[in-house]
Amino acid sequence: MELIVLVGALVFFLAIGVPVAFSLLAASMAAFFVLDIPMLVVFQRMAAGVSVFTLMAIPFFIFAGDLMYRSGIAERLVKVAEAALGRSRGGLGQVTVGASAMFGAVSGSAIASASAMGSTLVPLMEKKGYDSDYAVNVTVTSAIVGLLIPPSHNMIIYSAASGIGVSIGDMFLAGIVPGILTAALLMFVAWRVAVKRGYEKGSFPGMRAFLMAAVIAIPGLMAAIIIMGGILSGIFTATESSAIAVIYTIIIGTFVYRSLGWDLFIKAATQSVKITAMVLMIIGAATAFSYALAILEVPTQLANLITTAVDNPIIILLLINVILLLLGTFMDMSPLIVIMTPILLPVVQKIGVDPVHFGIIMMLNLGIGLVTPPVGSVLFVGAAVGKIPVERAVKTIWPFYGALLFALMVITFVPAVSLALPNAFK
Amino acid sequence: MIELLSKFTHRMADLLVNLAGAGLILMTAIVGWQVFGRFVLNASPSWSEQASLVLMIWYVCFAAAAGVREGFHIRIVALEEAVPPKLKHGMKLINEIVVGFCGIAMCIWGGELVLKTWSHVIPSLGLSRGLAYLGLPIAGFLIALFSLERIFEELHGDDVENEEDPRWN
Amino acid sequence: SFERKTLISADAHPADYPTVRAVEEMARLLNEYTKGEMKVKSFAGGQLGSERDTLEITSFGGIDFNRVNLAPLNAIEPLTGIASLPFLFKTTQHMRDTLDGEIGDAILASLEPHGLIGLCFYDSGERCFYNTRKPIRTPEDMKGMKIRVQNSDLYVSMIKALGADATPMALGEVYQSLIQGVIDGAENNWPSYENGRHFEAAPFYSLTRHVMTPEILVMSASRWNKLSSENQAHVKKAAKESVGFMRKLWDVRVIEAKERVLAAGVQANEVDDITQFSALMRPVWDKFVKTDQQKELMHAAIELGNSYD
Ligand code: NA
Numbered sequence: 001m002e003l004i005v006l007v008g009a010l011v012f013f014l015a016i017g018v019p020v021a022f023s024l025l026a027a028s029m030a031a032f033f034v035l036d037i038p039m040l041v042v043f044q045r046m047a048a049g050v051s052v053f054t055l056m057a058i059p060f061f062i063f064a065g066d067l068m069y070r071s072g073i074a075e076r077l078v079k080v081a082e083a084a085l086g087r088s089r090g091g092l093g094q095v096t097v098g099a100s101a102m103f104g105a106v107s108g109s110a111i112a113s114a115s116a117m118g119s120t121l122v123p124l125m126e127k128k129g130y131d132s133d134y135a136v137n138v139t140v141t142s143a144i145v146g147l148l149i150p151p152s153h154n155m156i157i158y159s160a161a162s163g164i165g166v167s168i169g170d171m172f173l174a175g176i177v178p179g180i181l182t183a184a185l186l187m188f189v190a191w192r193v194a195v196k197r198g199y200e201k202g203s204f205p206g207m208r209a210f211l212m213a214a215v216i217a218i219p220g221l222m223a224a225i226i227i228m229g230g231i232l233s234g235i236f237t238a239t240e241s242s243a244i245a246v247i248y249t250i251i252i253g254t255f256v257y258r259s260l261g262w263d264l265f266i267k268a269a270t271q272s273v274k275i276t277a278m279v280l281m282i283i284g285a286a287t288a289f290s291y292a293l294a295i296l297e298v299p300t301q302l303a304n305l306i307t308t309a310v311d312n313p314i315i316i317l318l319l320i321n322v323i324l325l326l327l328g329t330f331m332d333m334s335p336l337i338v339i340m341t342p343i344l345l346p347v348v349q350k351i352g353v354d355p356v357h358f359g360i361i362m363m364l365n366l367g368i369g370l371v372t373p374p375v376g377s378v379l380f381v382g383a384a385v386g387k388i389p390v391e392r393a394v395k396t397i398w399p400f401y402g403a404l405l406f407a408l409m410v411i412t413f414v415p416a417v418s419l420a421l422p423n424a425f426k
Numbered sequence: 427m428i429e430l431l432s433k434f435t436h437r438m439a440d441l442l443v444n445l446a447g448a449g450l451i452l453m454t455a456i457v458g459w460q461v462f463g464r465f466v467l468n469a470s471p472s473w474s475e476q477a478s479l480v481l482m483i484w485y486v487c488f489a490a491a492a493g494v495r496e497g498f499h500i501r502i503v504a505l506e507e508a509v510p511p512k513l514k515h516g517m518k519l520i521n522e523i524v525v526g527f528c529g530i531a532m533c534i535w536g537g538e539l540v541l542k543t544w545s546h547v548i549p550s551l552g553l554s555r556g557l558a559y560l561g562l563p564i565a566g567f568l569i570a571l572f573s574l575e576r577i578f579e580e581l582h583g584d585d586v587e588n589e590e591d592p593r594w595n
Numbered sequence: 596s597f598e599r600k601t602l603i604s605a606d607a608h609p610a611d612y613p614t615v616r617a618v619e620e621m622a623r624l625l626n627e628y629t630k631g632e633m634k635v636k637s638f639a640g641g642q643l644g645s646e647r648d649t650l651e652i653t654s655f656g657g658i659d660f661n662r663v664n665l666a667p668l669n670a671i672e673p674l675t676g677i678a679s680l681p682f683l684f685k686t687t688q689h690m691r692d693t694l695d696g697e698i699g700d701a702i703l704a705s706l707e708p709h710g711l712i713g714l715c716f717y718d719s720g721e722r723c724f725y726n727t728r729k730p731i732r733t734p735e736d737m738k739g740m741k742i743r744v745q746n747s748d749l750y751v752s753m754i755k756a757l758g759a760d761a762t763p764m765a766l767g768e769v770y771q772s773l774i775q776g777v778i779d780g781a782e783n784n785w786p787s788y789e790n791g792r793h794f795e796a797a798p799f800y801s802l803t804r805h806v807m808t809p810e811i812l813v814m815s816a817s818r819w820n821k822l823s824s825e826n827q828a829h830v831k832k833a834a835k836e837s838v839g840f841m842r843k844l845w846d847v848r849v850i851e852a853k854e855r856v857l858a859a860g861v862q863a864n865e866v867d868d869i870t871q872f873s874a875l876m877r878p879v880w881d882k883f884v885k886t887d888q889q890k891e892l893m894h895a896a897i898e899l900g901n902s903y904d
């Protein structure tokens with residue numbers, strides 16, 4: 001009964017066009033009323049969902065990206081990439097997959113990756129004649145790759161939630177091949193779609209022009225080096241690096257390129273808070289919604305359903321994937337890891353699945369949830385920086401979903417993809 | 427009367443967005459200072475994390491409220507575009523009412539949240555926890571006001587913001 | 596509105612953790628004493644939010660039972676800070692005797708004006724420093740180390756007094772920060788040191804036993820006030836009885852965690868002379884113990900400690 005109120009209200013509000021954040025909020029309020037939980041808890045959960053330190057990467061990277069775009073730094077960067085890869089069709093799409101994967105690898109956060117890459121690369125892809133929806137699709141799906149390539153704070157959460165001491169070192173090693181596999185599949189799809197849509201082939205401008213472009217772009221290229229180097233050498237955390245990116249961009253935009261004035265600066269700031277508010281209001285409201293789902297024990301009951309219903313290992317793994325994908329459409333990644341790991345891990349261990357292997361399945365599966373509506377924070381960031389409605393992005397995202405699902409199936413049913421590397425180091 | 431309201435809400439939305447932008451700039455400075463303190467001065471400021479988290483609640487609430495007036499919140503318009511104009515009109519009306527109701531709820535229960543946590547202290551900041559939540563009732567009130575304006579205009583049949591997509595200027 | 600029948604209990608620790616199992620034991624006893632009238636459903640693993648958040652929700656009446664560490668309660672009731680004072684407790688037995696007696700009762704009672712009913716204390720073990728560099732034997736060894744602490748003024752002051760650099764940071768960022776060298780060390784009990792896998796990154800564990808802040812089980816006052824006086828008595832009884840159950844589990848857990856991390860190559864050491872550390876704490880205590888009631892409790896705890904030398 002309570003669950004019907006919760007989901008029914010959400011679907012109704014979403015369908016008639018109430019903004020996603022307010023749909024979630026109104027549905028949560030209805031559910032809290034039925035569940036006899038004081039109404040102010042809805043708003044406490046919302047505030048708690050918004051004030052999370054790691055989420056600061058969203059406004060900061062969007063701000064940095066916007067500043068780079070407005071001050072012309074980003075354009076110089078793309079001239080280099082274009083000069084280097086211009087000859088292949090959809091080359092910029094592949095650059096985005098590679099850059100996102102690398103960035104996500106270092107930052108460990110899909111949403112940071114989507115914020116940083118989306119706000120710089122999407123406008124540039126558009127300028128080069130790529131459709132916005134294509135640019136958004138490439139950016140958001142490749143942001144997921146960073147969840148698999150170490151370091152990844154979600155793997156650390158998984159290790160703690162497992163309660164059986166899954167080694168974080170093993171998890172990190174296990175993610176590398178699946179990460180590369182997923183990136184390769186996405187690059188393939190990005191290329192296929194680009195060819196099909198007939199995106200223009202670039203041309204190599206010659207070595208001299210390429211070097212010229214590279215030299216002019218050096219201060220911009222340094223941004224990437226400072227961010228990644230700073231994280232890897234322990235000067236700052238991944239979250240802090242996003243603020244450093246803003247400060248660095250302000251400095252070179254103002255003093256080196258001299259293209260960043262007060263007006264542009266304020267515009268970038270207000271622009272960034274608008275996009276941030278769009279996404280964080282949804283994350284906050286989804287936190288309240290998840291609270292109601294948790295009280296109703298929806299995740300637990302779904303998990304119990306499979307364990308009692310079947311005993312065929314292949315079907316169990318498939319069902320687990322379906323359930324995680326389903327839950328992932330409504331709930332965020334880290335709370336799901338915390339809730340589902342202790343329930344599902346004993347089940348899969350009984351059918352002989354290695355905990356490290358299962359962890360990797362979970363990372364990719366819940367990562368896919370971040371790019372699926374109705375609650376997909378990474379998709380929302382992408383659509384917001386790409387300035388297109390979420391539906392327009394989703395309408396053409398299917399080939400990319402296909403690549404992710406294919407990767408998920410390979411990773412699920414071929415344990416060696418995950419386990420070969422950690423086993424080799426034992 | 428409606429024009430006066432509209433003038434007021436327009437100013438208010440601009441003010442909210444500017445305040446929110448200032449919040450982001452301040453937050454950048456705080457986190458930058460946190461890194462500088464730890465790495466250069468060997469003394470991490472203990473207040474910086476909590477201070478930026480409080481700022482984040484405030485500016486997200488403010489910008490989200492402005493978003494109700496400017497209509498930039500993410501929503502699904504597929505059904506709205508498929509139905510006849512009359513039904514579309516009705517749907518828009520309901521949807522503004524739902525948003526307005528959320529604003530009123532945010533104002534009332536967000537306010538209760540502020541009162542009930544006013545005596546709690548935010549560790550390492552020394553400020554009241556209620557202060558962190560104060561942005562909620564303020565934003566809630568403005569959301570209610572903004573959606574009231576949109577309801578009026580929906581009833582009068584003209585579009586609220588006819589400028590180009592207000593997000594991107 | 597509807598009346599919620601099954602009571603909700605929250606815990607930030609994972610499902611098999613001693614505190615979670617102790618509250619489930621409490622729920623079992625309660626169900627038995629009330630002949631099935633009171634049912635409690637537990638939500639472990641922080642499903643309902645962080646400890647600070649669930650404490651607020653409990654005080655609003657949205658959660659009925661809540662097991663938290665005493666530390667987040669310091670922001671709500673200053674008297675609870677006494678049990679968190681660094682180097683106050685000499686041994687685990689000293690800590691247990693303090694909390695089982697009048698001092699503990701005074702702390703439990705202090706929560707009622709805040710909408711919370713304090714029921715009982717559970718163990719949280721002895722917190723010790725661990726780091727990526729070398730064994731800590733004297734405060735001298737900590738000079739210049741960046742030590743992660745919880746977001747608490749008390750911890751920051753303690754670390755500063757010891758001569759190190761306090762770095763407040765969320766627990767989830769600690770592992771990565773140790774690996775990348777953003778911080779040099781952190782501090783926690785054996786089971787958390789193992790469970791968070793921090794021993795993989797920081798293999799030097801030094802037995803400073805500086806803080807023994809206990810865990811606490813609280814109930815929402817709004818739910819409490821709706822109970823009959825018999826049921827209130829049942830709740831208190833069941834909670835008190837779960838304490839012994841929890842301590843047995845806890846002691847086993849500590850021994851197992853310790854054995855496992857030592858087997859994984861962790862180098863543990865005792866400190867040379869604990870008074871070198873505790874002697875530096877005077878200014879910290881003075882800063883946080885201000886009211887007469889706090890001073891009274893602190894002196895009572897110190898006096899009780901004289902018999903544990
Ligand atoms: Na990563």
Ligand code: NA
Binds near residue numbers: 331372377
């Ligand atoms: Na989703």
